[in-house]
Structure formats: structure tokens, C-alpha cells
Amino acid sequence: MSRKLEGLKPERVFYYFEEISKIPRCSFHEEKISNFLKEFGETQGLETIQDKALNIIIKKPGTSGYENSPTVVLQGHMDMVCEKEEATIHDFSKDPLKLKVEGDFVMAEGTTLGGDNGIAVAMALALLESKDIPHPPLEVIITTNEESGMDGAKALDPKYIDGRMLINIDSEVEGTILVSCAGGERNMLTLPIEWESIKTLDDKLIYSIKTVGLQGGHSGMEIHKERGNAIKIITRILAFVKDECKFHLAHIEGGSKTNAIPRNGKAIIVLDRENEGIFSQAIEALEEQIQEELEISDPDFKLEVEKVEQQVDRVFTEDSFNNIIAALTLIPTGVQSMSKDMEGLVESSNNLGIVKTLDEKITIESAIRSSKETLKKNIGKQIKTVSDIVKGQWESYGSYPAWEYNKDSQIRDIFKRIYKNKYGENIKVEAIHAGLECGIFAEKFHDMDMISFGPNMYGVHTPEEKLSIESTNKSYDLLLDVLKEIK
Incomplete structure (x- = not known):
């Protein structure tokens, strides 16, 4: 069976994005996607934890030369907002999303795409399976029910997490990092x-x-x-x-x-x-x-x-x-x-x-x-x-809770420096009115240093949702350079 996203770059990111698009993952119904992620981690031979809230934590040691580097937490959520056009026949409890490519965009036919936040999951899986990408020790947290109350993040036990530098991949404007968000x-x-x-x-x-x-x-x-x-x-x-x-x-x-x-x-x-x-x-x-x-x-x-x-x-x-x-x-x-x-x-x-x-x-x-x-x-x-x-x-x-601005952030400074060196311009640093799980992590880990970033997405939470291919490639490339810098 031909793959709708075959040939898109970054190849392994879009490979996994297509794989998880086959799995039901509406908020409150994440059992199948959680089990898929658990099996993935175990198959890769990585320490994998599935907690009572069905959150997934996968840990990967640093690559050669990075064994003693600071641990970096990569974080996103596995659930998606399930919306469809009134005339669309689609059962989110069992039907795979019907992906399509139009120009620079990945979309779904008549439904939400789940780019929010499937792209974070796909980037994390591509990194976890990689053998040749240099990076510090990684702790990947994929939470449940972010879209309807952030219940997964709230239920996460801090004892599972050692890292104190967190990159949340749940932003929707490439070239911008978020450093504060609203509560709700x-x-x-x-x-x-x-x-x-x-x-x-x-x-x-x-x-x-x-x-x-x-x-x-x-x-x-x-x-x-x-x-x-x-x-x-x-x-x-x-x-x-x-x-x-x-x-x-x-x-x-x-x-x-x-x-x-x-x-x-x-x-x-x-x-x-x-x-x-x-x-x-x-x-x-x-x-x-x-x-x-x-x-x-x-x-x-x-x-x-x-x-x-x-x-x-x-x-x-x-x-x-x-x-x-x-x-x-x-x-x-x-x-x-x-x-x-x-x-x-x-x-x-x-x-x-x-x-x-x-x-x-x-x-x-x-x-x-x-x-x-x-x-x-x-x-x-x-x-x-x-x-x-x-x-x-x-x-x-x-x-x-809200996530308050941190005046002294090492991870923010790294993103700013890498982006300036790569593109010759300053990355935008902004606050956001939407809620992010960073607010909950700030409560659980008072010394956690965090930013949020991600590729361009449009029409999020609607059947017009679309994800930029070029921006995904650029954002993933930036992430790899940031991880390479943390040594």
C-alpha cells in the first residue's frame, strides 16, 4: 500500500506522522495510541514507562560524547481534537485519518489533521529510533488528554523525570519560541x-x-x-x-x-x-x-x-x-x-x-x-x-495554571543563539494566550527550564487544519542543532 507522505522531508518524521494517523487518538480515548508508543519504546530497547493515566515516558541515553551531558526532556501530547465537516463520514474511534498533500501542506480529508500535537510525537519517535543523530540523554514525555483539561500532565508523577531542561513541541508558529502561556x-x-x-x-x-x-x-x-x-x-x-x-x-x-x-x-x-x-x-x-x-x-x-x-x-x-x-x-x-x-x-x-x-x-x-x-x-x-x-x-x-516568564533561561538562550547563527535573524520570543502543559510542569518541577516551539500549522482544531512540510523540516533541523549544542 503506497504511503501518502512518502518522500517528504524529514523522512522519518513524516513516516511516523503517517503511522500515528492510522491510530484513534481523540481526547479521553488514547488507549490504542498509548499502547503503540509503549510497544515502540520497548521494541527500540529503551526504558519505557506507561503510567495509570496512559502517559508514556521513554528514556534514551546520550550518544557518544554526550553520555554525561544534561538530560533534555522532549514533550508533547498524543491526543487530538476530533472535528469533521458535517457531510464527512468518518468514525474517529476506528477510522484512520485520510491524509493528503496539497503543495506545501499535509491535510486530512474532511477532518482535523492532528498535527496538534502529532508532529511532536513524530519528531520524538524519529529521534528515539535514530542511530546517527548526536544528542544528550533524552526523556520523552507524551501525555494524554491535553486538549480537554491536561489531565495526563496533571497525573504525571515527577519521580519518573530527571531532566530539568524541557522542550515542548506544541507551538504552531515556526521562527517563534514561546516562554509564557495562559492558565484556564x-x-x-x-x-x-x-x-x-x-x-x-x-x-x-x-x-x-x-x-x-x-x-x-x-x-x-x-x-x-x-x-x-x-x-x-x-x-x-x-x-x-x-x-x-x-x-x-x-x-x-x-x-x-x-x-x-x-x-x-x-x-x-x-x-x-x-x-x-x-x-x-x-x-x-x-x-x-x-x-x-x-x-x-x-x-x-x-x-x-x-x-x-x-x-x-x-x-x-x-x-x-x-x-x-x-x-x-x-x-x-x-x-x-x-x-x-x-x-x-x-x-x-x-x-x-x-x-x-x-x-x-x-x-x-x-x-x-x-x-x-x-x-x-x-x-x-x-x-x-x-x-x-x-x-x-x-x-x-x-x-x-499559567506558565510565568523565566528571566534566566539557558534553553531559551541556546535557541536564540542557534537560530541567529543558522538564519542570520533573531528568533521571536513571545507569550501565548493558549494553554500549554508547561504551566503544569512549572508547578511540578520548580527548577525546570522550558521553552515551546514547533512548525507552522493553520486552522488548528478545525477540518481545515494543515501542517507546513517545509516548516516541519526547518523546525526539526533546528531541534537537532539545539540538541547537538547541549553537551
Whole structure:
């Protein structure tokens, strides 16, 4: 069977990237990829540890002349965000990703690529199998469930790790090293639903309202781009139309991951036939307004409004409908504050990421990010206040700390020096609003010296995700030169 990535450089990195793309690895379902990595380490004759959280630690001695060099920790995560286009038929629990190459980019057909963070795993495996690449002693940490709470990093026992110089390969802008990141937490608001029955549909119409063409994106890396949030848009439509004519809400849903800006939102409504004209005019007017507002950030946005033939025998009561609209309207989303210390850096944000209609309740999930703990708590308090207003239940989970800037960093200085010598220009040193496992490692290992870097990736956490081939080659080459320097 021919390999889709055959011939791409660096050859062994893309070989392993293709191998792990065959293995299911959605967050919370990493058993198969963890076992694959365990078997790989053992087959290479390397000390391999698989802990209770399914994290993998693989240790490799330094090559000749590097036996007594400082141990370097290479770190990434094995899980991926599993998103697909609505029309794509793909079962992430068993189907391999369908890789393709378009120009300089590796992509997947109709799904996320898993470049975040499969490229870190692939680089690590290529290094671990190598016989001719000079390097100091290596400890490779591949964690689980980074994308939905960083549970693997939190569960990692420090006793397994000796190195105190860590290179996290989970950045998405080549030519930049990250030296600080935001902390975060997830929030869930649960609303009880009261239903009322519909006795007959003879004089009523059932409509489906869906968002189409929103770009979505990473809720940390791209939150500042002010892209349309499908949940907020659907809520706005329902609230607007409700003021124009009476209708009943039967279903609402949107988003699939708290850390992805929701691209898809949908509502099912039941409308009196006599109000169809008013309904259509209101929808058309609001769609035009939103398209104008999103002309730059989401130029392909439109509404898909269709009459549907389906059985609807119950709808939300008026009180439940009002509570849902109030909650989804009042929960903050997007950038909440900008850093006063670093120009252009988002300081705090919230992403209203998921809304689901279940049998007797609606769940609303958000992802808060902040470089300041006090602001993170304040946003959580705002959401809790909304929950109190609508008589819901509120909980927070998956909290992780920020990673603070280290003024004296040897690994940062090495990257800066090597990059300057190789390319004749300065590498960029930046902070990031997204969360990185470095914050957790900073708590576990107070003397750990860390940076984060990686190749160019675009559309992360969306089916448009793509990984630059040239940038991967350049980033891997930089990594090898950095390791060669640590002697």
C-alpha cells in the first residue's frame, strides 16, 4: 500500500506522522495510541514507562560524547481534537485519518489533521529510533488528554523525570519560541428543561435554522480574530425573531469542543403557519446584518433555513425558552481583556463552546483562559451569576495554571543563539494566550527550564487544519542543532 507522505522531508518524521494517523487518538480515548508508543519504546530497547493515566515516558541515553551531558526532556501530547465537516463520514474511534498533500501542506480529508500535537510525537519517535543523530540523554514525555483539561500532565508523577531542561513541541508558529502561556478552566452550566406537548401540527410549520460557513478556530490562538460564534449567532436569531412573531423552540445545539470556536449551530422551531411571512422577513434581515458584521472574519457565513418534515410532539415551555436565551446571551464570549505588559497579547477570554439539548436538561460549556488567576476566577464568577439568575447549576473543572516568564533561561538562550547563527535573524520570543502543559510542569518541577516551539500549522482544531512540510523540516533541523549544542 503506497504511503501518502512518502518522500517528504524529514523522512522519518513524516513516516511516523503517517503511522500515528492510522491510530484513534481523540481526547479521553488514547488507549490504542498509548499502547503503540509503549510497544515502540520497548521494541527500540529503551526504558519505557506507561503510567495509570496512559502517559508514556521513554528514556534514551546520550550518544557518544554526550553520555554525561544534561538530560533534555522532549514533550508533547498524543491526543487530538476530533472535528469533521458535517457531510464527512468518518468514525474517529476506528477510522484512520485520510491524509493528503496539497503543495506545501499535509491535510486530512474532511477532518482535523492532528498535527496538534502529532508532529511532536513524530519528531520524538524519529529521534528515539535514530542511530546517527548526536544528542544528550533524552526523556520523552507524551501525555494524554491535553486538549480537554491536561489531565495526563496533571497525573504525571515527577519521580519518573530527571531532566530539568524541557522542550515542548506544541507551538504552531515556526521562527517563534514561546516562554509564557495562559492558565484556564472549563465551566458547565446545566439548565433543567420543562416541556409542553403539541397536540396537532395541522396549522404549524417546522423549521430548521443552521449556521454555515463560519471558520471557527482555536479558542486560544485565534480568539482575538473575533470570528463568529455559532452558538451566539443562533441565540441572537432566536431572540430577534421571538420579538417579531411567536414560535416555539424544540431543540438547540452548537459546537463540539470547548477549546474550539463553534462553527456549527442549529435550532428547530415550531411556527404558526400564519406567521411564516414575518418569520422569513426577520430571518432575512438579520442574516444580512450578521453577514455585514462578519464580512472580514467569516466572509462565507450564511444561514441555512429550511422547512423540515419531522415529528415534533413537544417544545420548551415559555419559561424554559426564556431562560435558555438569557443564559446564552449573558455568558461572555471572546476577548475579555488585553495585556498591559505585552502589546497585542490577549490577557483573558472565554469561549462559549458547546450547547446540547438532552432529555430533561440543556448543558452549556465554556473554556476560560487568562494569564492572571484573578481574572480567570472573575469570568467564572460571571458565568456562575448567570446560572443563578436562570436557576441553573454551575460547576468548574479542568483548571490548569499559567506558565510565568523565566528571566534566566539557558534553553531559551541556546535557541536564540542557534537560530541567529543558522538564519542570520533573531528568533521571536513571545507569550501565548493558549494553554500549554508547561504551566503544569512549572508547578511540578520548580527548577525546570522550558521553552515551546514547533512548525507552522493553520486552522488548528478545525477540518481545515494543515501542517507546513517545509516548516516541519526547518523546525526539526533546528531541534537537532539545539540538541547537538547541549553537551
